[in-house]
Amino acid sequence: MIDWSRQRLLILAPHPDDETLGCGGLMHKAKAAGAEVHVQFLTVGDTADNSAAGFSSAHERYTEIKRVADHFRWDGWDIAFPGDEYHLKLDRLPRFDLVNTIERTSPLSVGALRPTVVCAPHRSSYNQDHQVTAEAAHTALRPSDRRSRYHPPLVLAYEEAADQWHYEAVTSPDLLVELSEHDIGAKTSAMRLYGTQTHEHPHTRSELTLRSLAVLRGMQGGTALAEGFHTMRSLA
Template sequence: MTPPFNARRIAVVAPHPDDEILGCGGTMARAAAAGAQVHVIVVTRGQPPLFEEALVRQIRAETLRAHAMIGVTDTQFLDFPAAGLDRVPRSELNHALSSALARIEPDLLLIPFIGDIHLDHQIVFNAALVHARPRSGNGPGCVMAYETLSETNWLAPGVTPAFIPNIFVDIGETLDRKIAAFRLFQTQVKPSPDERSLEAIRALATLRGATVHRHAAEAFVLVRQIH
């Protein structure tokens, strides 16, 4: 088994903790098992009074445990305000995210989808693409947007950008690890039929897999591929 697209360094940009596991945890686990470096950048951190500090510390601990289970090489936290990126100067966010990505120099960059309902996701998508502009030979050769349950399909597909995947990654061997990693987010797991339930995660992976005759898959929208 080889990492997706033979990438040796993969960067996953998550607006909030757990977005990366929901969106591409199986792909991350598959790549890590094959020897690729998998780096995660978590852009925001919950801040009082919207989020209690004890809860924020718990979520961070859950994040690191989940990443250890997946095989993540390194996790960076940028600590911008969760649900408040629209109040952050865009140049400040762009610089911080670009600096973090420059240290990784990823071959493959995985980012949230522009059509997600959460404004933080939309802002992070644009900020990541600022860094990914092909202005030198050091940029990522492949950029893909992942699908986040309870975010990607909750805006207004058809009126707003619809998630129409054109890349599918077989995660038949790593789906159970993805689900186990998300289970570690005790603050985020919801009972079925909530979209953030373990059952919903498995159901979506099964559906995406069946689309391409696999037992399980994660779906992506290809933003740019440079050969």
């Protein structure tokens, strides 16, 4: 069993809302237990969408982040590459820049924060920003000598409902974190605060989708609700 009260979590989110979609329940559970929670966003900018306006602005997205940060009581958050130059274009950045940001140059880098738990997106996402964030995290958290370079003991890849849209079979999560009704309620409430990103069902970011995935993962662990993660490193 993981004692969440003793943890310092670093969530790597390609865009604002990914941290909530993948880890909203865990963030609430850990914070309630006494953990620190920090969120490193990679990018944010104006986004074309299917709303009446046809896009959500970076200003709207920043306002939403602040509301969600207060909701979850994050201990810190940062955006590494803000602006339309990078948003949905992270695959154009040199991999070295992304890796270096995660590993050492960001205020919330692994080297600066020394988290005990790091959560990154899963590589199976169809979104190019998610894919390169996952690969950069994989490199930044690579094995080496712990005496000369900090190693977070627990490294996890979180899932989003759309990750299953993949031409290759995606393995099931091997770590299930049990959630309470309060945890899943906090997660869905946070997604409502991301008003530009929330959609009616059927949609991968609908409230029913989030709850349904939590019910499925809970059933797999013999409990009512859970979030699923893929373990990249677990050092006891």
